[in-house]
Amino acid sequence: MTLLRVENVAKAFHGVHAVDGVSLTVGQGRIQGIIGPNGAGKTTLFNLVAGVLKPDSGRVLFDDMDLTGAPPHKIARAGIARTFQLTRPFASMSVRDNVITAALGHTRSRKQAQQAADAVIERVGLQRWRDNVSGDLPTAALKRVELARALAIRPRVLLLDEVLAGLVPAERQPVVDMLATLRDEDGLTMVFVEHIMAAVMRLSDSVLVLDQGKVIADGTPQEVTSDPRVIEAYLGEEPTIADA
Numbered sequence: 702m703t704l705l706r707v708e709n710v711a712k713a714f715h716g717v718h719a720v721d722g723v724s725l726t727v728g729q730g731r732i733q734g735i736i737g738p739n740g741a742g743k744t745t746l747f748n749l750v751a752g753v754l755k756p757d758s759g760r761v762l763f764d765d766m767d768l769t770g771a772p773p774h775k776i777a778r779a780g781i782a783r784t785f786q787l788t789r790p791f792a793s794m795s796v797r798d799n800v801i802t803a804a805l806g807h808t809r810s811r812k813q814a815q816q817a818a819d820a821v822i823e824r825v826g827l828q829r830w831r832d833n834v835s836g837d838l839p840t841a842a843l844k845r846v847e848l849a850r851a852l853a854i855r856p857r858v859l860l861l862d863e864v865l866a867g868l869v870p871a872e873r874q875p876v877v878d879m880l881a882t883l884r885d886e887d888g889l890t891m892v893f894v895e896h897i898m899a900a901v902m903r904l905s906d907s908v909l910v911l912d913q914g915k916v917i918a919d920g921t922p923q924e925v926t927s928d929p930r931v932i933e934a935y936l937g938e939e940p941t942i943a944d945a
């Protein structure tokens with residue numbers, strides 16, 4: 702079953718076609734990777750789906766609801782959550798309060814929000830940091846807080862924007878394993894933008910490749926990484942293909 706359908710969306714900034722007629726369908730319980738060189742339009746595409754930006758044209762459909770141009774809170778309430786490339790927790794709040802605050806977007810009951818937050822904190826392995834002030838956390842833990850905040854609204858689709866960026870290789874593997882578990886055990890549908898190709902290869906059911914706002918390839922990880930256009934536009938210049 703298709704859960705998220707992006708139809709021919711476009712967005713230009715002062716004449717720069719950041720996203721130029723991109724379509725995408727993501728089935729329930731699938732993981733969709735998005736790759737491409739810097740400036741390809743990946744983050745802009747996320748922002749169009751999450752309601753941070755309104756498309757100039759095209760549509761965003763989620764579970765057959767037309768969410769095109771809807772504000773971020775409405776999109777979150779419909780079941781689409783996102784993480785940001787740069788983490789954005791409230792620095793002076795504890796990890797637990799940060800996650801409770803996010804959970805309150807889903808429920809008005811403080812007790813339910815606390816229970817949801819505690820469950821999510823355990824799910825992402827943040828128990829030892831639970832009562833720490835978020836601003837004091839190392840990057841790897843901050844990334845998990847970002848993930849926990851997104852999961853706290855109990856999304857049906859999770860948009861992950863470079864969740865592995867800033868992590869050393871030893872820190873990446875547990876996060877990749879966690880994402881695989883979220884799909885395999887919780888049936889969570891994910892769309893993720895990532896430069897670490899080992900993670901893209903391991904996690905993606907399907908990969909969309911963007912270059913200069915356009916789709917240049919769409920297929921299985923094996924198909925797109927052997928596509929000469931993708932090698933020329935992206936992989937050839939990036940040493941990350943064999944990175945762990």
Ligand SMILES: Nc1ncnc2c1ncn2[C@@H]1O[C@H](COP(=O)(O)OP(=O)(O)OP(=O)(O)O)[C@@H](O)[C@H]1O
Pocket residue numbers: 714715717718719720737738739740741742743744745746
């Ligand atoms: N708010 C904005 N105002 C003007 N131009 C923008 C804005 N956001 C993005 N752009 C431009 O749109 C194009 C696509 O940018 P975008 O950030 O979506 O690419 P990206 O694929 O996410 O890149 P990266 O891998 O570096 O994060 C770039 O040329 C960028 O400069």
